[in-house]
Amino acid sequence: MNINWFPGHMKKTKELLQTNLKLVDVVYELIDSRIPLSSRNPEIDKIIMNKPRIVIMNKSDLSDPIINKEWIKYFKEKGINTILIDSIKKKGISELTKETELVVKEKKERQLNRGIKNRPIRAMIVGVPNVGKSTLINTLSRKKSAKTGDRPGVTKGKQWIKLKGNIELLDTPGILWPKFEDQEIAKKLAFTGAIKDEIMDIETLALKLLEKLIVLAPFKLEKRYNIETENKTALEVMDEIALKRGAILKQSEIDYSRVANIILDEFRDGTIGNISLEIPN
Template structure:
């Protein structure tokens, strides 16, 4: 599959980040716990540079808990402050507030020495599309402040939102980057829904995902779909899933579009299992 995705609004978002960085004290970089490297936008490193930053690994409930710990340790060795979060269930959200206060402590003390009290901490949140940004913002705010959706592209423009802990947050639309250097990165983004399905061949995408899960989570595939994978190709497994789920067209042909939607949806919502597609051991 040849995947490239860089619409015009993402160019505008990059310019927006660069323009507004000087307005904030800290940056929240939101990534997907299932694909920590693939969901880290290299453009953000260039834009943020030395600004204090917290990497927030969202959707940690959908990824392998042991591998999550490995990633936290990996980022810690790089000197990156990292927090594991499940924004939907509000897990890890309070840790973001405490880490924020730790990172801007020196600046707050300087303001106090000048007699400036209770000045809000200003933060900016950045990340790829469909990584749960709006859901996290609502958890941080303690109310519904940002639009949410399970599809990329819900946040359209910048907005300031008041959070708990005397923090003001600048929300920005999700941003991908102009070119995917590695096809595996592009596939991981597509598997997790960061790239719109409308521009994808979802049948081939699902076949690629099955192929990957046969290596990383064979037991989960077998248990969820009541199939055997030993000695079979990914296409044969996809056929078996189609038969088990009754995805049959006339003339007894497999309805691959239906199978694809089932597999992609059930991977993305964690029904197949808590699965990490990337581990730090491969780096």
């Protein structure tokens, strides 16, 4: 399975980030807690350069809480300010506001010395598609400022949004790599829904996900679907899940499209359990 992704609006988004970076004091880089490295776009590193940044590990309710702490330690050792967020349950929001004030403290003091008072802190939020930017913005602003959806590409253009704590936020569409040189990264992004399912073979994608889950979280698979995974291939496990869920066509054939959607949906919404696909070195 070879995943490629280069829609035209990704190039426009990159240009948008470069153009508007000078307008902001801090950048919020939103990543998926289940895949902290794979959901960090190296293009964003090149664009942001030395601009103050806070990495926000979103969807922390879907990843393993023990591994979340390991990732916080990992980023801290690299000198990167990092916050765990659960946008839906509003966990970590106050910590983000406090961290924002800390990283722009020196700049605010310089502004005060020049007689500039009460200027809003301007932040820009960036990240790959479907990492939860719109949900986070709506949580921060306490109103429905941004469109949300469980599909990548919902945000179409830039918009300024007023937040609590005298912060103005510039939202941007999600940005992925121009191409995927590492197919493992591409697969992890696809597992979590950062790439549209329509451009992929979801049956193979679900099978590849099962291969990982059998290794990383076999007990959670077994508990969710009431099956056994020991000494079984991913295809055998998929067949068992199909039988348990009634994903059967006429003549007792497996409905692989249906069972693939069940597996992907239940992984993405956390129904299978809190699972991290990446662990620090």
